[in-house]
Amino acid sequence: MPPELTAQLILAACFLVIAAVIGLQVIRSEYGWQVWLLYVIERLHVGLMFRLRANRRCPFPAEGPALVIANHRSPVDPMLVWMNTHLTEGSTGQRQRIVSFLMAREYYEQPGVIGWISRCLRSIPVDRNGQDMSAVREALNRLRQGELIGIFPEGRLNEGEGLLPANPGIALLALRAKVPVYPMFLHHAPQSSRSMVAPFLIPSRVRVTYGDPIDLSPWYGRRKDRKTLSEVTNAMMRELARLGGTTYVPASAEDASDNGQPETGRDSSDSRKAASPAAGETASAGSGGAAAAGKNGSLPPAHTSASETTAETQSRTVL
Numbered sequence: 655m656p657p658e659l660t661a662q663l664i665l666a667a668c669f670l671v672i673a674a675v676i677g678l679q680v681i682r683s684e685y686g687w688q689v690w691l692l693y694v695i696e697r698l699h700v701g702l703m704f705r706l707r708a709n710r711r712c713p714f715p716a717e718g719p720a721l722v723i724a725n726h727r728s729p730v731d732p733m734l735v736w737m738n739t740h741l742t743e744g745s746t747g748q749r750q751r752i753v754s755f756l757m758a759r760e761y762y763e764q765p766g767v768i769g770w771i772s773r774c775l776r777s778i779p780v781d782r783n784g785q786d787m788s789a790v791r792e793a794l795n796r797l798r799q800g801e802l803i804g805i806f807p808e809g810r811l812n813e814g815e816g817l818l819p820a821n822p823g824i825a826l827l828a829l830r831a832k833v834p835v836y837p838m839f840l841h842h843a844p845q846s847s848r849s850m851v852a853p854f855l856i857p858s859r860v861r862v863t864y865g866d867p868i869d870l871s872p873w874y875g876r877r878k879d880r881k882t883l884s885e886v887t888n889a890m891m892r893e894l895a896r897l898g899g900t901t902y903v904p905a906s907a908e909d910a911s912d913n914g915q916p917e918t919g920r921d922s923s924d925s926r927k928a929a930s931p932a933a934g935e936t937a938s939a940g941s942g943g944a945a946a947a948g949k950n951g952s953l954p955p956a957h958t959s960a961s962e963t964t965a966e967t968q969s970r971t972v973l
Contacts, residue, residue: 685750685752685774686774688774689750689752689774689775690750692771692774692775693736693750696736696737697737699733699854700730700733700734700737700860703854703855703856703857703858704730704734704843704844704857704858704859704860705857705858705859705860706734706737706738706860706861706862707859707860707861707862708738708861708862708863708864709861709862709863709864710864711738711864712738712739712864713836713864713865713866713867714739714751714753714802714836715834716751717800718800718833719796719797719798719799719800719801719802719803719831719833719834720797720802720803720833720834720835720836720867721797721803721804721805721827721828721831721833721834721835721836722735722753722802722803722804722805722835722836722838723804723805723806723807723824723835723836723837723838723890723894724804724806724837724838724839724840724894725806725808725812725817725839725840725894725898726806726808726809726810726811726812727811727812727840727843727845728811728840728843728844728845728853729811729850729851729853729854730843730844730853730854731806731840731843732753732755732804734840734843734860734862735753735804735838735840736752736753737862738862739751739752739753739802751802752775752776752801752802753775753802753803753804754775754776754777754778754796754802754803754804755775755777755778755803755804755805756777756778756780756789756793756803756804756805757772757777757778757779757780758779758782759779759780759781759782760782762777762779763779776796776801778792778793778796778803790827793827793831794827794830794831797831797833805824805827807820807821807824807887807890807891807894808820809821811845813845815900815901816895816900816901816902816903817891817894817895817898817900817901817902817903819903819904820887820890820891822880822883822884822886822887823883824887824890825882825883825884825887825890826878826883828870828886828890829873829874829878829882829883829886830878832870832874834867834868835867835868835870835890836864836865836867836868837865837868837890837893837894837897838863838864838865838897839862839863839865839894839897839898840860840861840862841860841861841862841863841898842858842859842860842861843858843860844856844857844858844860863897863898864897865893865894865896865897868889868890868893870886870889870890873885873886884904887904888902888904891904
């Protein structure tokens with residue numbers, strides 16, 4: 655057999671083996687070929703362009719639901735959160751998991767690449783008016799179905815020092831879902847004032863600090879009034895700040911007085927006194943989809959009042 659023909663046959667055999675391996679991976683992907691393709695692109699892009707390194711193996715569960723919270727400084731943040739979800743602790747193999755982010759509805763429904771990516775990654779669209787209870791119900795339903803939900807509690811890109819104030823709406827979702835809350839801090843994510851696309855093309859050395867799940871069980875049995883939601887929000891954000899070696903200052907002096915620890919010995923009258931937030935309070939949610947990052951929607955308000963209609967009573971109605 656001529657050497658040229660032998661080389662061609664060997665090359666063809668290699669291509670067939672590669673095609674077979676790729677085909678097997680696509681078939682085994684529980685989310686379909688679209689997500690598999692996006693994940694391959696994401697793995698290559700983040701690994702080569704951002705040279706991501708982490709302090710430990712990704713702690714997200716290989717099975718079951720969880721909330722993932724992270725700081726938000728760059729449009730590429732969803733890619734960084736999704737990067738190592740196939741390398742979860744305790745897993746026997748490499749199971750690719752989607753992290754579904756809450757995102758602004760106008761970007762979710764946008765025709766073209768952004769909308770396609772957002773829908774492939776099962777992002778949850780949120781209306782910007784802060785009154786979209788369907789997004790809260792959908793996030794809660796996804797968690798009950800055992801999925802991973804990602805939220806950027808700061809609600810928008812943070813270009814300053816420290817962490818931006820978070821709204822108690824994220825605490826309401828965490829308390830209603832009663833699932834593990836995993837914090838992760840993203841260091842040195844690329845930023846640009848030119849456009850939302852530019853950070854995807856800026857070489858960087860990104861570092862990720864994964865934290866252990868935040869234990870919110872001490873608050874599960876309490877009424878979900880403003881005081882409780884403030885304490886839970888502060889507990890989550892201060893743990894996030896600790897991971898990043900930075901600071902977190904709540905939006906109000908009253909919230910700042912909460913140390914993120916459950917208050918004991920409070921009677922029902924104290925709960926009613928604590929339940930009177932400013933009208934129109936909303937909980938900001940993170941962006942979804944790698945290409946649609948930084949475009950945020952908002953969760954509906956976590957209303958409470960001084961009357962018998964508390965935040966917990968309302969949450970039973972809408973969740």
